[in-house]
Amino acid sequence: MTSSRSRLRETDHVRRTRFDDWPCPIARTTDLIGDWWTPLVMRQAFLGARRFEDFASELDAPRATLTQRLDRLVDEGMLRRQPYQERPVRHEYRLTPKGRAFWDVLAAMWRFGDDWLWHDDDQSPAPGSPVELSDRATGDRIDPLVVDANTGEPLDVRALRVRLTRD
Amino acid sequence: MTSSRSRLRETDHVRRTRFDDWPCPIARTTDLIGDWWTPLVMRQAFLGARRFEDFASELDAPRATLTQRLDRLVDEGMLRRQPYQERPVRHEYRLTPKGRAFWDVLAAMWRFGDDWLWHDDDQSPAPGSPVELSDRATGDRIDPLVVDANTGEPLDVRALRVRLTRD
DNA sequence: GTCGCTCAGTTCATTTGTTGAACTGAGTCG
DNA sequence: CGACTCAGTTCAACAAATGAACTGAGCGAC
Numbered sequence: 001m002t003s004s005r006s007r008l009r010e011t012d013h014v015r016r017t018r019f020d021d022w023p024c025p026i027a028r029t030t031d032l033i034g035d036w037w038t039p040l041v042m043r044q045a046f047l048g049a050r051r052f053e054d055f056a057s058e059l060d061a062p063r064a065t066l067t068q069r070l071d072r073l074v075d076e077g078m079l080r081r082q083p084y085q086e087r088p089v090r091h092e093y094r095l096t097p098k099g100r101a102f103w104d105v106l107a108a109m110w111r112f113g114d115d116w117l118w119h120d121d122d123q124s125p126a127p128g129s130p131v132e133l134s135d136r137a138t139g140d141r142i143d144p145l146v147v148d149a150n151t152g153e154p155l156d157v158r159a160l161r162v163r164l165t166r167d
Numbered sequence: 168m169t170s171s172r173s174r175l176r177e178t179d180h181v182r183r184t185r186f187d188d189w190p191c192p193i194a195r196t197t198d199l200i201g202d203w204w205t206p207l208v209m210r211q212a213f214l215g216a217r218r219f220e221d222f223a224s225e226l227d228a229p230r231a232t233l234t235q236r237l238d239r240l241v242d243e244g245m246l247r248r249q250p251y252q253e254r255p256v257r258h259e260y261r262l263t264p265k266g267r268a269f270w271d272v273l274a275a276m277w278r279f280g281d282d283w284l285w286h287d288d289d290q291s292p293a294p295g296s297p298v299e300l301s302d303r304a305t306g307d308r309i310d311p312l313v314v315d316a317n318t319g320e321p322l323d324v325r326a327l328r329v330r331l332t333r334d
Numbered sequence: 335g336t337c338g339c340t341c342a343g344t345t346c347a348t349t350t351g352t353t354g355a356a357c358t359g360a361g362t363c364g
Numbered sequence: 365c366g367a368c369t370c371a372g373t374t375c376a377a378c379a380a381a382t383g384a385a386c387t388g389a390g391c392g393a394c
Binding site: 116 | 213328
Binding site for chain 4: 181204228254
């Protein structure tokens with residue numbers, strides 16, 4: 001069966017609730033990456049994985065699940081399927097601009113995980129993961145941080161408001 | 168049955184693969200928020216939801232699922248369960264510092280969703296969600312952006328490297 | 335004092351999603 | 365020919381999500 005077929009929308013069964021039509025950017029992103037394994041598939045793509053076997057061996061994910069995730073990411077325009085040989089036809093999964101833009105989300109997850117998910121009693125932040133991000137050219141360490149693009153300041157959760165702009 | 172009981176670890180059944188022990192901040196964060204509904208539960212918490220009925224009615228999530236998600240978020244230290252009345256004892260779910268730190272991840276998801284998930288043909292970014300973030304006090308619009316804390320510059324995906332710092 | 339109401343869940347049968355292991359099929363190498 | 369690679373597919377067993385109904389403590393009105 002061909003991958004990249006259009007996603008099933010109409011159904012008379014009860015399926016897992018979808019968020020991809022909700023009028024909220026967080027909900028739609030959740031729908032996209034809420035599938036188990038999907039953020040890790042994207043992580044591998046950023047780390048250089050291109051072929052099915054790359055993803056399969058590096059993640060040790062069930063092959064059927066992996067097929068399904070890669071198909072969806074292609075459907076969504078995060079990855080693109082590019083032939084790298086004929087006879088037999090084989091493809092690579094490459095990041096698209098949209099897929100590349102997703103790195104910011106993974107970077108924020110990286111920062112959160114690094115700050116908060118390395119201790120059993122976590123009353124305070126304490127970085128501790130055994131990996132770090134750096135610049136390929138300079139070697140300088142990179143610490144992802146989410147700021148307001150308008151001010152350059154870190155976000156202040158308590159000063160937050162959500163505004164409906166239309167509809 | 169009490170919530171906040173320690174999570175089941177040992178099992179002889181085949182369960183969904185867990186990532187919470189992986190030596191990667193993205194994997195651990197994925198494990199935490201990869202459960203369907205969880206990012207939206209956190210979103211509601213940031214928008215002011217506190218009681219079970221708030222989450223249930225605002226999200227229209229299955230109540231059993233919601234119970235399970237809230238229990239886990241409490242277990243993980245993202246939310247804390249605080250009594251707000253006796254007779255009968257009732258609790259509110261409040262954000263902890265760790266939970267509050269998670270806003271950065273949601274903000275990055277917000278930005279990505281706003282930029283990329285509002286058009287059917289998405290070759291280029293085009294903001295379009297019907298909601299926007301603003302500062303409660305000044306009213307100024309807020310545009311989340313992920314930067315490198317050391318330079319203040321947006322992340323350059325292509326210049327990325329991951330370094331093992333130990334073990 | 336019992337009827338209706340609220341809140342915070344629990345229970346349960348059904349359906350959907352994930353897993354692991356084995357299998358397929360085109361093609362290459364020796 | 366036989367072993368091997370790559371990229372999947374198939375399938376049965378099991379885990380997780382769903383929706384609807386139910387529970388149970390307590391309140392407030394009549």
